[in-house]
Amino acid sequence: MRRLGAVITSALVIGIGLLTVAGLxxxxxxxxxxxxxxxxxxxxxxxxFLQLATITAATTILIGILNLLVVHLRRVGRRExxxxxxxxxVLSALAVIVLAVLERAGVLKxxxxxxxxxxxxxxxxxESALAxxxxxALVFGAYRLMRRGVSWPKLLFVLAxxxxxxxxxxxxxxxxxxxxxxWLLAVPVSAGARGILLGIALATVVTGVRVLIGLDRSYxx
Amino acid sequence: xxxxxxxxxxxxxxxxxAVSVVVTQFIRRxxxxxxxxxxxxxxxxxxxxxxAIEGNRPLHVSFGSASLGGDNTLLALASAELFYxxxxxxxxxxxxxxxxxxxxxxxxxxxxxxxxxxQSRGLLERYPRGQVRWYPAGARSVAFAAALTAxxxxxxxxxxxxxxxxxPEVALVAEAAARRDQGVIAASDQxxxxxxxxxxxDQPLIGEEIFTAGAYLSESASQVxxxxxxxxxxxxxxxxxxxxxxLAVGDAILDGRFSAAITRLLGGG
Numbered sequence: 001m002r003r004l005g006a007v008i009t010s011a012l013v014i015g016i017g018l019l020t021v022a023g024l025x026x027x028x029x030x031x032x033x034x035x036x037x038x039x040x041x042x043x044x045x046x047x048x049f050l051q052l053a054t055i056t057a058a059t060t061i062l063i064g065i066l067n068l069l070v071v072h073l074r075r076v077g078r079r080e081x082x083x084x085x086x087x088x089x090v091l092s093a094l095a096v097i098v099l100a101v102l103e104r105a106g107v108l109k110x111x112x113x114x115x116x117x118x119x120x121x122x123x124x125x126x127e128s129a130l131a132x133x134x135x136x137a138l139v140f141g142a143y144r145l146m147r148r149g150v151s152w153p154k155l156l157f158v159l160a161x162x163x164x165x166x167x168x169x170x171x172x173x174x175x176x177x178x179x180x181x182x183w184l185l186a187v188p189v190s191a192g193a194r195g196i197l198l199g200i201a202l203a204t205v206v207t208g209v210r211v212l213i214g215l216d217r218s219y220x221x
Numbered sequence: 222x223x224x225x226x227x228x229x230x231x232x233x234x235x236x237x238x239a240v241s242v243v244v245t246q247f248i249r250r251x252x253x254x255x256x257x258x259x260x261x262x263x264x265x266x267x268x269x270x271x272x273a274i275e276g277n278r279p280l281h282v283s284f285g286s287a288s289l290g291g292d293n294t295l296l297a298l299a300s301a302e303l304f305y306x307x308x309x310x311x312x313x314x315x316x317x318x319x320x321x322x323x324x325x326x327x328x329x330x331x332x333x334x335x336x337x338x339x340q341s342r343g344l345l346e347r348y349p350r351g352q353v354r355w356y357p358a359g360a361r362s363v364a365f366a367a368a369l370t371a372x373x374x375x376x377x378x379x380x381x382x383x384x385x386x387x388x389p390e391v392a393l394v395a396e397a398a399a400r401r402d403q404g405v406i407a408a409s410d411q412x413x414x415x416x417x418x419x420x421x422x423d424q425p426l427i428g429e430e431i432f433t434a435g436a437y438l439s440e441s442a443s444q445v446x447x448x449x450x451x452x453x454x455x456x457x458x459x460x461x462x463x464x465x466x467x468l469a470v471g472d473a474i475l476d477g478r479f480s481a482a483i484t485r486l487l488g489g490g
Contacts, residue, residue, distance in 0.1 A: 025231055029224040057290040057326045064325030064355045071354050082375035127363040130393070134363075134417075137392035141420035144399060148423075157420065193412050196428040200296075200410050202458065203429035206450050207295045209237040215245055215443055216298075 010214050017212045020046045068093065160184060240453050245446030252442045255449060262406045262424035263437035266307055266382065269404050273379035274314035279352070281319045281378040282307055283369065283394075284331070285385035285409065286358055288324035293386050296410050296431065297327050300385045301334045302444075303434035307382060308338035317349035319376060322385075323358035323365040366390040370397035380404035384431055387414035395421035 023046020026037045037043060072086035080086075100115050102108040112120075142158050167181035210216040222230070248255055273280040282304045287297035304320055311318040320331045331353040339348040356368035370393055373381065381398050383391055387409040395405045399421065407418035408426035419425045429451060435444035471479030 021234070025222070025227060025234070027222055027224065027227050030227055030231075053290050057288075060325040060328060063328050064357075067328055067353070067355045068357070071351055074351055080375070081377075082371065085371065085375075123364065130363045130367055131390070134389050134392050137396040138389070138417060138420065140396050140399075141392055141417065145420050196412065196415060198458065199428035199455070200431075202454055203299070203432035203451055204295045205233065205237050206241060206447060206454065207299060207432055209234060209241055210447060210450075211295075211298070213238055213242065215241060215446070 014212065014214050016049055020049050021212065023047065065093070065097075160189070236457075237450075237454065241446065241450045244450045244453060245443055248446045248449060249442045252445065255445055257437060257445065257448060260426070260430055260433075260437060262408075262422070262426045262430070263434065265404070265406060265424045266303075266438060267310060269380040269382070269406070270307055270310040270314075272404075273311060273316065273318075276379050277315050278377050278379035279316040279319050280307060280311050281321065281369075281373065281376070281381040283320070283381065283383045283385060283387075284322040284324075284327050285383065285387040285391070285414075286323045286362060286365070287327060287385035287410075289326040289330055291324075291326070293410055296386060297324075297330060299432040299434065301330050303382065303384050303431075303438070304331070305334045305338050306434055306438035308335055309341050312339050312342045312344050312347070316379075317347075317352045319372070319378065320353045321356060321369060321372070322354075323356055323362060325355055328353060328355050362388050363390050363393070366393040369394045373397055373401060373403060378403055381406070383407040383409075383418065384426065384434075386410050387418065389413040389417045392417040392421055 019042055022037060023043045026033050026042075028034050028038075069090060072090050075086040076083045076090065096115060096118065099108065099118075103113050103115060108114060138161075142161055145154050146158060148154075163177070163184060164181055167177040171177070207216065270280055282300075284297060284300045284304075287293045287300050289297055304318075308318045308320075318335070320335060322328065322331060332350060335350075335353055336345070336348050339345050354372075356365050356372075358365045369381075372378070373394070374397075378398070378401075380403055381394065383394060383405065384407065387407070388411055391407055391409060391414050395407055395418070398405045404423050405421060406424050406426065407422040408431050409415045409418050410431070415427065419427065433444075433448050433451070435441065436448045468480050468483070471483075475482075
């Protein structure tokens with residue numbers, strides 16, 4: 001029975017996947033291939049599947065909120081380390097949900113809305129402050145990298161970092177440094193970045209194709 | 222998408238399909254012929270899991286903002302495979318592994334992956350559903366990073382495997398882990414996040430290495446097939462870039478006669 005279920009799941013995933021790809025990739029000027037897609041209305045079917053995926057993704061927001069509340073209420077219930085913060089998080093989440101509902105119902109009025117003020121004044125400010133700390137974490141990272149042992153790639157990484165940081169300084173005669181930074185960013189950094197992105201793109205295509213033809217079937221268990 | 226792009230896309234998909242099928246069948250029959258090059262991060266993960274079990278502390282894996290239904294759907298699947306391999310090993314420990322993500326669409330994927338990992342060990346009754354945790358990302362994922370830094374201390378995490386989609390804010394998490402003497406393995410599909418991950422990881426993963434977790438941690442022939450398929454396609458891609466470059470350079474030096482000579486050699490013109 002379980003094996004039959006796995007076969008049905010695989011067939012569904014492969015069938016729907018191939019139909020969706022065909023609907024997305026095959027346009028109007030590919031001769032007989034376009035004719036088949038038109039005749040079986042594969043583009044419409046593909047569009048329905050994509051809409052279903054979008055709706056399902058939207059409903060996961062509710063799962064997320066439930067997950068957040070359950071995980072942190074459990075921490076509060078068990079008096080785990082940091083439970084006070086969890087309690088604060090649950091109360092804040094509930095308060096914002098109530099405020100948003102009251103705003104939507106027209107009970108709370110005012111421009112800008114209270115939830116917008118909360119978001120822009122509290123969350124964005126705190127996030128910006130934290131983002132400022134990223135620089136220090138990165139410098140610490142460069143230090144840590146060299147402490148673990150010096151190798152050519154690590155040395156190159158730190159030298160490039162230093163060069164870019166030095167060239168960003170408002171010096172009066174930065175000519176050589178700025179040119180070196182510009183060359184570094186335009187040639188080796190750009191080439192390396194494209195290499196990494198091409199690698200990721202290739203791996204994405206192969207993984208996708210493997211799911212489509214049923215070589216990767218983690219969903220069947 | 223115009224006609225040429227459609228044809229190129231279909232050809233790339235068909236080529237990837239053909240190479241995947243041929244290579245995977247070949248590897249299934251001749252598994253011993255292929256030896257994978259060692260990747261330090263994948264050698265370290267079983268050790269990290271062992272340390273976590275011995276220390277009775279949880280292993281932490283994070284998908285970052287990798288999601289289902291978006292641009293990085295397949296990255297989420299690859300990260301889930303890595304989590305499955307780590308969780309299946311960590312399931313026998315007293316402290317269950319923790320999985321975090323900032324995109325809600327990855328929650329069902331994470332729950333299912335953790336359930337399968339416990340099922341694979343025959344420990345389904347101990348499946349800890351509360352260990353899959355969603356933390357909202359905010360505008361720049363910094364809120365997510367802040368939540369993780371707090372969680373690392375509160376849950377006395379042994380090691381973190383941050384493999385998914387992260388921006389430079391991954392540096393905050395990795396730095397917090399380093400301060401607590403916790404191990405970090407990190408990789409991201411975003412360039413800024415990858416650079417930070419390279420600097421702060423004990424053993425970094427780079428680029429497509431994220432997608433090869435199954436091959437290195439399970440060594441199943443099908444998963445090894447993915448690595449070999451990637452190598453074959455990478456070789457074809459390199460040739461695809463080198464041949465036009467060689468033709469262009471040759472033409473520039475020989476005033477256009479190089480490509481004409483090649484065409485004659487191949488029986489054309």
